[in-house]
Amino acid sequence: MDRNLTPRLADFFFLLLFLSALMAGPKMLNIDGDLPRHLLMGKVILETGNAPTEEIYAYPYENQPYTPHEWLADVIFYLIYIPLGLNGVVLLASALIASTFGLLYSEAIAQNARYVLTFLLMFLGAMVTSIHWVIRPHLFTMLLLAVWIILVDRLYRGSPVRAGMFPALMLLWANVHAEFIAGFLVLIAYIAGCAWQYLFKRSQSAVKTGGRLIGIALLSFLTSIFNPVGLRTWDIVVGYINNRYLVSRITETRPPDFTQPEYWTLLLLLGISVFLLVTKRDKFSPAHFFLLAGFGIMSLLSARNAHLVGVVFPYVLSMGLVGGTAFRPLETIEAMFKKMEGRGNKLIWYFVVPILISALILAGPMGKLNRFEPSVFPVDAVRWLEAHPQEGRMFNAFDWGGYILFHLWPEHKVFIESQTDVTGDVTRQYETVVTLQEGWQDIFKKYNIRWVILPPDWPLARELVSQGWQTTYQNQTAIILLKK
Numbered sequence: 001m002d003r004n005l006t007p008r009l010a011d012f013f014f015l016l017l018f019l020s021a022l023m024a025g026p027k028m029l030n031i032d033g034d035l036p037r038h039l040l041m042g043k044v045i046l047e048t049g050n051a052p053t054e055e056i057y058a059y060p061y062e063n064q065p066y067t068p069h070e071w072l073a074d075v076i077f078y079l080i081y082i083p084l085g086l087n088g089v090v091l092l093a094s095a096l097i098a099s100t101f102g103l104l105y106s107e108a109i110a111q112n113a114r115y116v117l118t119f120l121l122m123f124l125g126a127m128v129t130s131i132h133w134v135i136r137p138h139l140f141t142m143l144l145l146a147v148w149i150i151l152v153d154r155l156y157r158g159s160p161v162r163a164g165m166f167p168a169l170m171l172l173w174a175n176v177h178a179e180f181i182a183g184f185l186v187l188i189a190y191i192a193g194c195a196w197q198y199l200f201k202r203s204q205s206a207v208k209t210g211g212r213l214i215g216i217a218l219l220s221f222l223t224s225i226f227n228p229v230g231l232r233t234w235d236i237v238v239g240y241i242n243n244r245y246l247v248s249r250i251t252e253t254r255p256p257d258f259t260q261p262e263y264w265t266l267l268l269l270l271g272i273s274v275f276l277l278v279t280k281r282d283k284f285s286p287a288h289f290f291l292l293a294g295f296g297i298m299s300l301l302s303a304r305n306a307h308l309v310g311v312v313f314p315y316v317l318s319m320g321l322v323g324g325t326a327f328r329p330l331e332t333i334e335a336m337f338k339k340m341e342g343r344g345n346k347l348i349w350y351f352v353v354p355i356l357i358s359a360l361i362l363a364g365p366m367g368k369l370n371r372f373e374p375s376v377f378p379v380d381a382v383r384w385l386e387a388h389p390q391e392g393r394m395f396n397a398f399d400w401g402g403y404i405l406f407h408l409w410p411e412h413k414v415f416i417e418s419q420t421d422v423t424g425d426v427t428r429q430y431e432t433v434v435t436l437q438e439g440w441q442d443i444f445k446k447y448n449i450r451w452v453i454l455p456p457d458w459p460l461a462r463e464l465v466s467q468g469w470q471t472t473y474q475n476q477t478a479i480i481l482l483k484k
Contacts (some may be wrong), residue, residue, distance in 0.1 A: 006350055009109075009115050009116075010102060010347035011432065013102060014101075014102035014349065015098075017094075018095065019103070020096075021093060021098060022358065023361075025087075025093075026370055027133075028090065028134055030372065030376045030377070032133045032136075033398075033399040033401060034079070034091075034134070034402055034405040036372070036377075036405065036406035037401065037405055037417055038073065038074045038077050039077055039078050039406060041070075041074040042076070045074065046076050051071035052066060052068060053068065054066055056410075056413075057401075057405050057409060057413055057414060058415065058417055058421075060420075061426065062413070065229075065232070067178070067232050067235050069174075069227070069236055070176060070178065071227075071357075072135075072175040072176045073137035073177060078390075080092050085370075087362045087367050088137045090135070090179075091358050093135045093139055095354070097129070097133065100145075100146045101125065101146075103147065104125075104314060104315045105119065108315060108318035110320045111318070112318055112319065117382060118147050119231045121272075122149075122318075124268065124269055125311065126162050126306075126310065128269050128306055128307075128309060129142065129307040130265075130319075131262045137177040138177055138179060139353050142311055144169060148182075149186050150159050155213070155216075156210065156213075163215065166439035167219045169220075170183060174225075174227055174233060175226075178237045179308070182308055184227040186295060186312075187213055188294075190290075190291070191210055193206075193291075194206040194207070194210030194213065195287060238377050253304045254303060254483070255302065255303065256299065256303040263279075266299060269309065270296060273292055277289070277320075279320075283320045283322055286402040289318050290330065292316055295313070296309065346427070349466045374475075375477055377400060378453060379477075380475055381473055383407075383475075384405060385407075385408060385412075385453075385480070386407060386408070389448070390412075392448065393413075393447055394414065394415065394451050394452025394453060395414060395444070395447075395453075396414050396453050398430060399418075400453065415447070415449070434458065434459075435459075451480060451483060452464065452480070452481045452484045453480050454478065454481075455477065456474055456475075456477075464481050465481065470484055
């Protein structure tokens, strides 16, 4: 068999992750309510030619300043959705996930030539990120972070890297997702590593490298403000992190609960990092220590950062695999895989085969499962509303805001949805209403709410029925109540 066509372990790894993400499509579509809202925003931008800079979806914040920090990702999602529907969006998400770790694996192998151990390390990293395999713009951040850290590390090691690549990447990153700040955290870690080498080892090359990194950081900052709202993008990033109320109300922004099975892979990765840093500390530079410490602390403070750790840690830890071990069976396995390693063909294994796999899966019964589930979203209730429009303002369940907007906007605006509230004001009011705290009726009066769409078993729904609100539609997922 032609070794130029023989797949490499890197090719198998890419296809494994691509297929795994593709099969997880139904879950990725229904794990939260963000995607419909992203699709709507992409549609609005394409139709108007502008990213809105004032709130247009939630009436409590109507006409107030809005930061479209993910506008480009929204456009990309909708452009895929137009010809291929939700199958296309799942296909894009799968490609982003597989490309992230396929790229990291290939780069790591080029440095350490440890095929099996690197495979296991990267696979663990992918499993850490799997708790955030949701179709949202952070998938773009995962891929861009992988490219970013590879380029920064090459520059740090003295390999030739064009400095202009960093501002170009940051220009893209700052317009697809607000976590572009992760790129600057990587630069800070490597700059700190250069400072350490100069202070304690008097390395003159560290001064030169550190200077280049500082220059790259400044240029990248300047390009990050080339977006629809300029510096306001930074305001929303920093403001959200500092908003303790909002952070405390979102499950994924709280510290990870290691008693839950979904966080065991993160715990294992953190444990492996400690082991390698102790036993192979001579393989890591000061910058790598700073990088692992910084992102490790971030993951312990907020489970939301697990996908960043899943990208950064495997790549950095793979440097501790350079060189042989005294464990002969492992060396035998590594030698066997090295002997079997083909040359691969990127066109075949990264394009032709994935396209064929996608066509076979998505054109069959599996493709029909990529939908917004009626048991998760108010699919039938919204379809009824399209045929029976209601008058006046609604109050809606938080996770349904994006789905309702996707089908009923601009005729109807929602009370709350996943992207609107950056101050916490509406979230406080929402929490007051759904928990029937004192003053909840005043909020209904303030906004002149005429009808609601909620899960039927919510205490709020039962309370409104007891107060005489009329049930105009009900199924197992949703109830629509109209104020008499």
